[in-house]
Amino acid sequence: MTDRDRLFQVIETLVMHHSPSGAEGEIDGYLRAQFTALGLDCWQDPAGNVIARVAGQDSSRAIAITAHKDEIGGLVKTIDAEGRVRVGKLGGAFPWVYGEGVVDLLGDRHTVSGILSFGSRHVSHESPQKVLQDDQTVRWQDAWVETKRTPEELAAAGIHPGTRMVIGKHRKRPFRLQDHIASYTLDNKASLAILLGLGEGLRSPAVDVYLVASAKEEVGAIGALYFTQHFAQSFSQRLLQSLDQDDTVPRNTLEAIARQIAQSQTLDALIALEICPLSLEYPVQDGPAPVLLVQDGYGIYDDGLNQELQQAAIAAQIPLQLAALSGFGSDASIAMKNGHVGRAACLSFPTENTHGYEIAHLDAIAHCITILQHYCESLG
Known part of the structure; x- marks a missing residue:
């Protein structure tokens, strides 16, 4: 080696x-x-x-x-009735850098993985996501973490306002580029x-x-x-x-x-x-x-x-x-x-x-x- x-x-x-x-x-x-x-x-x-x-x-x-x-990462702000988690930035993090994909919510008792989401692409100007495709950078207020869990299940895992969000380990492992290392x-x-x-x-x-x-x-x-x-x-x-x-x-x-x-x-x-x-x-x-x-x-x-x-x-x-x-x-x-x-x-x-x-x-x-x-x- x-x-x-x-x-x-x-x-x-x-x-x-x-x-x-x-x-x-x-x-x-x-x-x-x-x-x-x-x-x-x-x-x-x-x-x-x-x-x-x-x-x-x-x-x-x-x-x-x-x-x-x-x-850097995200900080949970709210959890809605469908279990969607809204986050704000922690340090100099930008949602468009992470892209849609797996993120980890570090609960007090369990880590819950979810999908950082920006909404569907096949939409018209009637949908708020349309402007993100044409004119506007994705901001944290435009994104959410889709967990497919109920608020009660998230609470049981110890996820609440203030819980940290980071790139999922599923996506974190570094990549070798010749003499370089590439990684979050x-x-x-x-x-x-x-x-x-x-x-x-x-x-x-x-x-x-x-x-x-x-x-x-x-x-x-x-x-x-x-x-x-x-x-x-x-x-x-x-x-x-x-x-x-x-x-x-x-x-x-x-x-x-x-x-x-x-x-x-x-x-x-x-x-x-x-x-x-x-x-x-x-x-x-x-x-x-x-x-x-x-x-x-x-x-x-x-x-x-x-x-x-x-x-x-x-x-x-x-x-x-x-x-x-x-x-x-x-x-x-x-x-x-x-x-x-x-x-x-x-x-x-x-x-x-x-x-x-x-x-x-x-x-x-x-x-x-x-x-x-x-x-x-x-x-x-």
Whole structure:
């Protein structure tokens, strides 16, 4: 099996774990098991972030690398008397991107599959669907999920307003296009594969490295904002849990030790892993070269940190592209804009059809792992 084949399989497994924003439990357990199997200390914070720590040579300093684990989809709004489910968007999802086909409604007790539907084509202007064929893009208010179940049956499965809708696993499995992978939710399951690759490859970084599978990024980078704001507190609580195993030391002493150690550690930088849209408006080429962002819709990234990442790419003999994006944001840019971290960067891989059936070069994804390994091991 080649490295590309293995990377494809890792991403495929991640894609097949549903994780719509705020309902990410299916992938949480998988990630925690994987990080633990790699021998890393791993925990989940109150915001839902799954965090793995790689101990560095200098534990007074730390960096965080985030890859959001949530995916876009739909949110149930109403259920009518015929069992038709009306949904609104969750994150930047568009119904015409999904098309008519199988979707999964993630009920509290059972997952119910239904058909995202737009209505019949053989109609005249007397039917509301006619305008969708001629003049108007399909919107969420024009679509529904056909379940062929009664409202009572849906309620028994735990489906109600707020239930998440995602592309059905029936349609989710990735497809191989030569050196590329094509799939829904490469944003950001491919970046999670980078995190796992770092968890496997990083053994003695220069400083402590926190690998953060962040929650609810698609609805406002909620997980990353919590992590960066409560960094010392989160580390302190984790240390206390570890120290608690020693029942010979008084609890108040343990708390003092945990606080002292956590407060002595600073978060030097946050690096987000993301997709980079391929579009004529951006000077980004498809292929094996990752992309380092210099700006997005939330502001500029840190020039000094970007230069350090460029030096790491040169050391790894990997070409790197630069881009300034407009309709885009990441964990890193949002955290820096809100004053939670002083330095931020976003390393990404070129992706076609973003927020749709995405296509990315497997080598560009793999090269992100290599660049970040060089960076983490060479920090002064």
